Amino acid sequence: MVKLAIDAMGGDHAPREIIKGVQLALARFSDVEFLLFGVEKEIAPHFAGEERVKIIHCSDVIDMGEQDPIGAVRKGKDSSLVRAFRAVRDKEASGVVSAGPTQGVVAAAHLVIRRIRGMKRVAICPTLPELGGKRRLLLDVGANTELRSEHLLQLAQFASIYAREVMGVENPLVGLLNIGTEPGKGRELENETHELLKNDPNVNFYGNVEGKELFTTDCDILLTDGFTGNMVLKTCEGVARAVGNFLKEEINTFGKKIGYLFMRKVFKKFKKTMSPDEIGGANLFGVDGIVVKAHGSSDAYAFSNAIRQARLAVLGDVVEKMKKIIGDGSDE
Template sequence: MIKIAIDAMGGDNAPLEIVKGCDLALDAYPDIELVLFGNETEIKSLLKHTDRVSIVHTTEVISMGEKDPVKAIRNHRDSSMVKALYSAKNGETSAVVSAGPTQALIVGAHLVIKRMEKMHRVALAPIIPSIDQKGRILLDVGANIELRPEHMLELALYATVVSKEYLGVEKPTVALMNIGTEEGKGRELEKETFKLLKENPQINFLGNIEGKEILTTEANIVLTDGYTGNVLMKTMEGTAKGMGNMLKEEIKSSLMGKIGYLFMRKNLKRFQKRMDASEIGGAMIFGIKAPVIKAHGSSNAYAFKNAIRQARQFVSNQVVEKVEVALKDIQIEESSDSN
């Protein structure tokens, strides 16, 4: 049985959608057991399942608008998020899923569960849509504003294992986000990272790609620093939303548009599903000793159920253990500004 900790109070729609998502997951996956951390009275009033689920009462919640994540983690030890993280640290559960504030969860995972021995940085890594519908891993999208080339190599190795074990790609390929495709483009970070990726036999490196290729690249993994990745991800989200709104306006603007919609309705729904973040579930926090999944803050029940699915697959496929094997020969001396 795979035991997963749930931050039942984290997220814009908690605890209602979180608990509903837990019920959906318990229906879908008979090999999981869920431990819900949060207000016991509220959770019990919403929870339908009684088997393979337990509740740990907590008295605090880390706000979605939290400005100081380090202080929040240290000062709110009885919050649903922190208690869930400690359950994984202590081996009581095997993974954590939360829709709570992103930076608080990243900081909490780092401070409580701790980084893997060979990982010198953690990364937030969502799976983004792709033309071939297989999905791409994009990292980092916000855990680190600055990274060293050696850290980028570690993250690429981690993502390679995840692509194999989670997405089922036999020989994952890696591309480096840059301002041009030619070798030698970019800042010193990209130039040095390019060299490390090219020389490492564990990486199937395709070279540089530009932002315009993000949905069409053949690469299974797109690697960048947290600042660039966060801007890129939010640009994609905003573009998808804007295009959807423009399409709706055009459909409503004429009778022929409305008639055309009747014929195209199924196609448009399939298109919407391909771009829907709820189909993915959440972003993975790479580099932690136990799987931690960051569900979208506005997750509905279906999205949160899929985030639980991600955690389940990470545990069952022993992704963290396989990453440790992939990294065992990497030797990196940390600089004095390491965190």
């Protein structure tokens, strides 16, 4: 059985959609057991007689609008978020899923579970929308505003294991985001990282990848520092939103004409393609346990997909496989 800890109070629509998401996951996956952390009287009635769910009451909740989520994690020892992460630290669960505030999740990963021994940084790694017919990981998207080349190397190794074990890609191809394809382009960071990736036996390195190839490149993993990754990810979101508005306007132009129905169909499909709900959530790579950060606005379906993702990462044993690579390192 895969044991997962769930922060039942995190997310814009918590606990309602989290509860429904867990119910959905119970139906979808017969090999998962849940520890649900949250306000018991709100949660318990929904899981009466369910043997695969255990509810642990927490009096405290970290608010989605919390101005200082890191401070809240430090202080909120009885919050549903911190308690769920503590279950992973104490080996009561192999992974944790939360739709709570990103910074709170990153802080709890660092402060409660901690990094894998020898792993120098933790990264947030979402999956890009499947626009080009292929799923691609992008990291880091904001856990660290700056990274050094040796950090990027470790993150590339971790992402490669993840893509192999969870996404079923046999020999995942890693691309380094850069402002030109030729070696020697970019900043010192890109040049140093290029050199490290090229020579690492654990990484199948493609070379530099430009922003315009984001949805056409053969790469499965796109690597960059947290500042750049965040700008790139949110730019995708911005363009998608603008294109969505553009299509919506066109629909209005058609008014009640015949084309209206066709356009609506296309618009709906586009929205579904770009939606993070289809993917589940972002992974936290580098933590000594599986951590999935579901989108804050997750509905039940999206949250069940985040659970699916955590389940696959646990079954794929990605943390232990990364520990083996780090153990191989000569200077650890």
